[in-house]
Amino acid sequence: MALTISTKTYNSDRVTPDAVTYVGPSNTLTTKDSIQLSRVYPKPVTGFLGVARPGAKIVRTVVTNATTGETRDAIVNLSGSIPVGIAPADLASMIADAVDLLQLEEAGTTKLFSTLDVTY
Numbered sequence: 001m002a003l004t005i006s007t008k009t010y011n012s013d014r015v016t017p018d019a020v021t022y023v024g025p026s027n028t029l030t031t032k033d034s035i036q037l038s039r040v041y042p043k044p045v046t047g048f049l050g051v052a053r054p055g056a057k058i059v060r061t062v063v064t065n066a067t068t069g070e071t072r073d074a075i076v077n078l079s080g081s082i083p084v085g086i087a088p089a090d091l092a093s094m095i096a097d098a099v100d101l102l103q104l105e106e107a108g109t110t111k112l113f114s115t116l117d118v119t120y
Contacts, residue, residue: 003035010035031061032073042084049084076113 003010003022010022018040024033036057042050056078064072078098082091104110111117 005035008033026060031071032059033061034059044084052082052084053080054082055079 001012008024010024012020013023013027013034014021019036019038021034021036024035026033036055036059038055038057040053040055042052044050058076060074061071062074064070101110105113108114110120
């Protein structure tokens with residue numbers, strides 16, 4: 001199965017029991033362009049059903065010095081801790097808020113990723 005994110009199509013590359021790695025059109029032997037979706041199932045304990053831990057990791061090789069062509073991997077991790085029994089509406093609200101927060105970053109309204117600014 002393929003994923004389309006923005007305008008890029010990512011194809012399944014590696015599958016493990018709790019993670020699938022997809023590679024994008026820029027992925028080569030020396031350049032990374034991947035998305036990994038992962039999960040950790042809840043571990044119930046006495047009196048609590050546990051939490052699910054979904055995750056997504058984006059890795060891209062980027063040029064860090066245009067003069068020398070030096071490259072490094074840029075990584076963005078998204079993770080969650082979702083208690084078993086959460087109401088679907090509560091989960092949907094949290095996901096919508098997370099999307100909105102990332103859109104603020106994309107628009108430049110917040111600058112956590114670009115300048116590490118946490119005050120607004």
